[in-house]
Amino acid sequence: xxxxxxxxxxxxxxxxxxxxxxxxxxxxxxxxxxxxxxxxxxxx
Amino acid sequence: xxxxxxxxxxxxxxxxxxxxxxxxxxxxxxxxxxxxxxxxxxxxxxxxxxxxxxxxxxxxxxxxxxxxxxxxxxxxxxxxxxxxxxxxxxxxxxxxxxxxxxxxxxxxxxxxxxxxxxxxxxxxxxxxxxxxxxxxxxxxxxxxxxxxxxxxxxxxxxxxxxxxxxxxxxxxxxxxxxxxxxxxxxxxxxxxxxxxxxxxxxx
Numbered sequence: 001x002x003x004x005x006x007x008x009x010x011x012x013x014x015x016x017x018x019x020x021x022x023x024x025x026x027x028x029x030x031x032x033x034x035x036x037x038x039x040x041x042x043x044x
Numbered sequence: 045x046x047x048x049x050x051x052x053x054x055x056x057x058x059x060x061x062x063x064x065x066x067x068x069x070x071x072x073x074x075x076x077x078x079x080x081x082x083x084x085x086x087x088x089x090x091x092x093x094x095x096x097x098x099x100x101x102x103x104x105x106x107x108x109x110x111x112x113x114x115x116x117x118x119x120x121x122x123x124x125x126x127x128x129x130x131x132x133x134x135x136x137x138x139x140x141x142x143x144x145x146x147x148x149x150x151x152x153x154x155x156x157x158x159x160x161x162x163x164x165x166x167x168x169x170x171x172x173x174x175x176x177x178x179x180x181x182x183x184x185x186x187x188x189x190x191x192x193x194x195x196x197x198x199x200x201x202x203x204x205x206x207x208x209x210x211x212x213x214x215x216x217x218x219x220x221x222x223x224x225x226x227x228x229x230x231x232x233x234x235x236x237x238x239x240x241x242x243x244x245x246x247x
Contacts, residue, residue, distance in 0.1 A: 023134075
């Protein structure tokens with residue numbers, strides 16, 4: 001768990017993908033998700 | 045227009061107050077797009093901040109934005125706010141970019157139109173346009189109350205081009221101005237990941 005994201009849709013990669021798919025282009029979402037993974041955001 | 049200073053405040057209570065004021069204005073004049081499009085803008089800020097919106101709330105905001113783009117196509121502010129709602133609440137980036145192009149043509153000196161253009165272009169993954177829009181917004185209004193959004197859009201656009209170090213500098217400036225801005229926190233975490241600073245992200 002990343003403390004700064006504990007109340008955020010980005011608290012997990014899966015929850016952020018579900019959230020971001022609604023308003024981000026697939027390329028923007030992919031860039032963010034890759035960064036989250038590298039930062040250690042849990043998958044689920 | 046008492047709602048205007050409140051619209052960019054993401055805090056739930058301020059958002060509710062701003063929405064209430066907008067609804068009162070729309071109740072008096074349903075065709076008053078300057079108020080109706082604030083509903084979409086407020087919902088957009090709530091949504092990107094992570095607030096849970098109902099399908100009905102999203103549909104209302106998107107429909108008001110679509111109507112406004114059709115009926116008020118000579119009002120830069122109305123077009124800008126409508127574009128934000130279309131992009132952030134419906135993922136309709138092409139329509140949003142088109143509306144923002146018209147908005148910035150109508151009023152090339154509108155820092156807010158350029159700033160919203162930058163934000164929408166980040167979502168649409170058009171980083172060059174996002175960077176240019178954010179830089180122009182900051183030049184036009186260096187001390188704008190929404191400056192933290194302009195700085196985030198610049199950092200976000202730079203991240204999309206792979207310029208991670210410079211991107212983080214701008215995102216940190218955004219967070220310095222508004223430390224609880226959720227989109228900036230997300231972009232910062234992603235940037236720390238790209239920069240291999242995983243321990244810092246975990247603090």
